[in-house]
Amino acid sequence: MRAQVRSASGEIAMARGDYASARTHLEAAHKLGQELGAYAEGAFLVARLSEVAYRAGDAANAERLLARADEEADRYSVWDARTYVRFLQATLLLDRGEVARAREVCDLAVGRVSDGTPPPVFRVVLGGLSARISVAEGDPAAALPMVDEALRTALAAGCTEQILGAQLEGAAEVLPALGQARPAAVLLAAADAVRGLVPRSVPERSAVDALAERLSAALPAADLAAARERGAALDGGRAAALVAVLAGGEHEGGESAGE
Structure with a gap:
């Protein structure tokens, strides 16, 4: 019970952006789990520690912990942890610019996701990552339907605001990249x-700041302000509906994609 409480506390702290507390709680949960012989759970906790490091902007420590999590997941044949590890591996590879390798690892994770009993969020984040890789491969047109599908899955599963x-x-x-700066x-x-x-992680904040700069350069100030005002009024479902329209899909209660 103490291990479960510590693990849950770590998840809450990570969601709040309190990475020091998240690390402390997850390390304690891992130690208690080892004392109990819960080795299978250990692989997932080490992977969570890797994500904490990544979200805090410490890619080197994230790599080190991820290698350890990968070893433990393989040793104890923890399928869900393996999928999670591969997602993190592909994310780090993409950030380093190793696009082909990121695609290989991401596709492996997607192809083996049904080996275990993963929560729907696994499919959501893998779909989002696959879309990011497609953009890096120079195929943004293929990426948008992937994000549309990820959003549909996230809404259906009731994923957190952070994931959505x-x-x-x-x-x-x-x-x-598709000439759609205003949307x-x-x-x-x-x-x-x-x-x-809910705060963004260090990598997320960096990406969003860079995107905001590109949009400021691409749009007149009045258009940018109007777009921001429109977006601020959307909830998750209506925003996802707009993505579906832009992707060429159908979505009940859809938003207009017009300028």
């Missing part, structure tokens, strides 16, 4: 609204 906001940001990052500004503002007080 991250997928909206992913859609906003795709759109400028990108709408979705970025919608992501802000959906997240509310």
Whole structure:
């Protein structure tokens, strides 16, 4: 019970952006789990520690912990932890510019996700990551339907504001490459609204800041302000509906994609 409480406390702290507390709680949960012989759970906790380091901007420590999590997941055949580890590996590879390798690892995770009993959020984040890789591969047109599917899954599963906001940001990052700067500004503002007080991680904040600069350069000030105002009024469902329209899909209660 103490291990479970510590693990839950770590998850809450990570969601709030309190990475020092998250690390303390997760390390304690891992230690208690080892004392109990819960080795399978250990692989997942080490992977969570890796994500904490990544979200805090410490990529080197994230890599080190991820290698350890990968070893433990393999040793104890923890399928869900393996999928999670591969997601983090592909994320780090993409950040380093190793696009082909990131695609390989991401596709492996997607292809083996049904080996275990993963929560729907696994499919959501893998879909979002696959879209990011497609953009890096020079195929933004293929990326937008991936984000649309990820958003549909997130809404159906009742994923957190953090997950939903991250997928909206992913859609906003795709759109400028398709000549859709104004809808990108709408979705970025919608992501802000959906997240509310939930903070972005260091990598997320860096990506969003860079996107905001590109949109400021691409749009007249009045258009940018109008797009932000529109986006701020959207909830998660209506923002996802706009993505579906932009992706060419059908979505009940859809938002107009017009300028």
